[in-house]
Amino acid sequence: MGDAIDAMLRPGDALLVVDVQNDFCPGGRLPIPQGDRVIPVLNRALEAARARGLPVYASRDWHPAHHPSFAQQGGPWPPHCLQDTPGAAFHPDLNLPAECIIVTKGTRFDKDQYSAFDETGLAEELRRRGVQRLWIGGLAEDVCVEATALDAVGLGFGVALLPGGALPVTPEGGEQARARMARAGVVLHPG
Template identity: 65%
Template sequence: MTIEFKKGDALLIVDVQNDFCPGGALEVPDGDTVIAPLNQAIEAARQTDTPVIASRDWHPEGHCSFEAQGGPWPEHCVQDSFGAAFHPDLRLPADVEIISKGQSLDRDQYSALDDTGLGQQLRNRGIKRLWIGGLAQDVCVHATVLDALSQGFEVKLLASATRPVDPDKGDAVMDEMREKGAETV
């Protein structure tokens, strides 16, 4: 994977948390295989002073997305739990910017740019292009990429650094993101 960061770029890592990796409450098949390419991207970002941002699901107990509350998902990424922690092999830099989402009891947020203030924060810093990877390709990565494109950001999707929770949807979701304007690398 060749990454050439330039001024105006940022690396956005979406939800690489224990609950989305093998053995987690909402396991993405082969979810941990995104870690090595993301660590390469993090190292490249550090060498070029490119900002690294990591989003996370950060749900309160009883969140509306949980099956027990009528939502579609098993309980996952509950605030301050082991499952909500970033995967221990992901080498996030000390100055990583963490974006927490899904904190409201009555609303879910799949996108890291959905009412988090991240889009405006990036524009204020002169960021024009986002390199995006993480979990899950067909849910939160998909929503983040589409939101980034709709907010005017150029998107480079790190294809080797994302996996779908539903493998049958992976190709179609990748095609849709490309059709909307994301470039896969």
């Protein structure tokens, strides 16, 4: 995959790693089954992007206590990725480069923000840097990865999902998310 992604990267590309945080990996508060399996794939993509001098971004959920997505507030999820906790930290095996730009989301008290583009200014940042196409991977494929990819397409960016670089909450959810992303124009199997 490292050589394959390296061959596909070109000027105008950027890499966006979505929410590879401890709480979404095994042992976390809201673990994606085998979520840490994406880390070696993402690390190879991060190295390839860095070697080519392409911009690298990493989004993170950064929830305040009593966030509206939490079940106690009527949301669908258990508390997770609480600000300044070990669960909100990026997984220690993820090799984010020092120049990686962190995109913080999920901080609002009135709504959730699944997409890394939802009121973060990311689209403006990418345009300022001349990014035309995003390579996206991370967790969870059928929640935040999908929302981010669909928003990116809607904002006019080309989008490719990193092969093997995203995992869903459920297999069925992953199939449905991939179908929705493909219909929107996300490239699922670059080659």
